[in-house]
Amino acid sequence: MNAAPHPRPASGLPGRRGLLGGLLAGAALAAVPALAAPARAEAGPSPSPAAPAGPRATRPLLLGTYTSEGGGGTGIGTAAYDTGTGAITPGPVITGVENPSYLAAHPSGATVYAVAEQAAGAVTAVAIGPDGTYEVLGSRATGGSGPTHLSVHPSGRWLLSANYTSGSIAVHPIAGDGSLGERTDLVVHSSPPPGPGQGGPHAHQVVTSPDGGHVLAVDLGTDTVYTYRLDTSAGALTEVSRAALAPGSGPRHLAFHPGGRFAYLACELDDTMVVCAYDPTTGALTPGPGQSTGTGSGTSYPAQPVVTGDGAYVYLANRGHNSLTRYAVEGGGAALRLLDTVPVGGDWPRQLALSPDGSLLFAANQRSSTVTAFAVGPDGSLTGAGTPFPAPVAVCVLPLP
Template sequence: MNAAPHPRPALPSRRSLLGGLLAGAALAAAPALATPAHATARPAATPAPPGSPTATRPLLIGTYTSAEGGGTGIGTATYDTATGAITPGPVITGVENPSYLALHPSGGTVYAVAEQDAGAVTAVALAPDGTYEVLGTRPTGGSGPTHLSVHPSGRWLLSANYSSGSVAVHPIAADGSLGERTDLVTHSSPPPGPGQNGPHAHQIVTAPDGGHVLAVDLGTDTVYTYRLDESAGTLTEVSRAAPAPGSGPRHLTFHPGGRFAYLACELDNTTVVCAYDPDSGTLTPGVGQSTGSGTGYPAQLVVTGDGSYAYLANRGPNSLTRYAVEDAGAALRLLDTVPVGGDWPRQLALSPDSSLLFAANQRSSTVTAFRIGSDGSLTPAGDPLPAPVAVCVLPLP
């Protein structure tokens, strides 16, 4: 696709999958798993000695391997759990355009999208000794996958194809490898939103109830709810939610209580609190509210594990919006915005204990870290880590 799917100034060129950022990066179609890559060292985490308050944990970094100045695979690093300081490590090679990463619940396998015209997903086994093995790659059946997630059962990988506006399901074997795709659903209706040229599935995530899967489509201004058949790996639509026309919903994050979710809308620069019914899978969006950032393009929102605070990445202003979560998740109160310390923060991630916040800054090719205070405050932690075209960061347990 040569034209951007929605007009806006200075958008990242990843939207133009056939020319520019990802030109010439398509994987060869592969009906079977690719040949496993030779195991290569990655940094192993070190546990804290008895009585010590600190330890180092692994951090994985997604990139575009075909972008100018991009990486050569999945970046690795370690971070200090007390200070947030990040130390770079080697690269997991044999993975094309790994722009989004997700960890299996067992912690033994990481999955990466191959964001390119011939979309694909790749499985990489992670060993406790710091070695890895690329288990193989499967086509998603669509183009430009931007997001993937693992169903809580650990048996299904879900992926969203942005450029073709579809979502896919792959089975996960006992060793973490991927089987042939079991379903592919294209968002053929409703018609594209204002300024859009078609559906653009940007995210797919399982609700806390485990029985419903929600797909966020920026092109149709719709969040689709599906029921996943856990025996067959197929999706059945059960509900649709429609935020404001032209809002461009990009990313949905659930409150830990499971009754509310927060929608980051890229095109109208708002955050929307949504009520969620776990019995029916129905999502009910409220009215969009300010990101506090002026003109910008919201990317991703994360919520602390205790459900007390939410943080939003704002591309353009290069800031982080802080919200206090109130009324058991039913409301977000804007606190302030703070500089992210990089350019074009595309993705955020919390450490497993929600004590640290990491931001992947695409245009500055850096990862920045912040300590989270008991009052939700953000304090820069250590120096920014140079990371080629950093577009995703994944702290491991």
């Protein structure tokens, strides 16, 4: 796609998707071994040797990629992960989905949604049956270019997507069967002016606040987080507040504390983490000062924070540093204390996800085409679990309940 790249120094660091060095030639994305795929599914590699006997549980893991990249995937991959060891086993691919670089699950667990990150942006719905079968339910245009993130409103009735290249937010209705209707709204970030070095607005994330009262859109190009109210009858967004970040900071992704009064925002261009206060009544987000990612000199292009279910720890993916930063949450969510960084075990960690029970953390490593898993200790410490799992141009990992 012809997405405008993020500004990068003259050193040749990659743009929007990054360099795809170290790809596994001919590798295929993986899927849940129990998944009964229709004829159009592609056969995946042979499963790994059986784990030692004993009580075990495996859960599904979905994988996002770029299908348009050389050495990339061919659709949405799925896999099974061992809840005890973190080991991942492969299977076939859900085909018929273009550039599924970000994935999100419906609260019911019966449907998964994927962006189609390309010039003519789209979102796709995929139904997953109770017996493990799946069906691609169709796609809808987002009205923008290069969608890079999407999320489901807690009501389960609306899909929100962020068009990175065109800097806009789209809303689609979700039918009872999980399929998508025609877009009901499109909001373009026309102001404030783009930040230093940015060619325009670049909406990078759209999420709903924990209380369900507001929708927040993080725009890397305008150094702004926009807050909207969603009319849940009409599927229309109304802006109610804006939070300005430091010029040139490049806010990328935020994650809320489960208490709902604070959020943690990764700024990829100035290499900082920002603690933000959130007012559930007004929707106002108030950013604090940027703080260290613990990666030393150089730019680590932080990608995404995630918060543990108990709100005690925050993890941050650092792409340039190929590490994960661990913070302790203090003051009921109002402060972060840097604890340490650990190697991610791959190259260019684009996205992180905690397992539903919080015992494992997964990292999608774009350049090394791998997914790495970590066991989460009682003190929030991270210990490598299993071996890196090969997944072509892995840019998203979604563990399912």
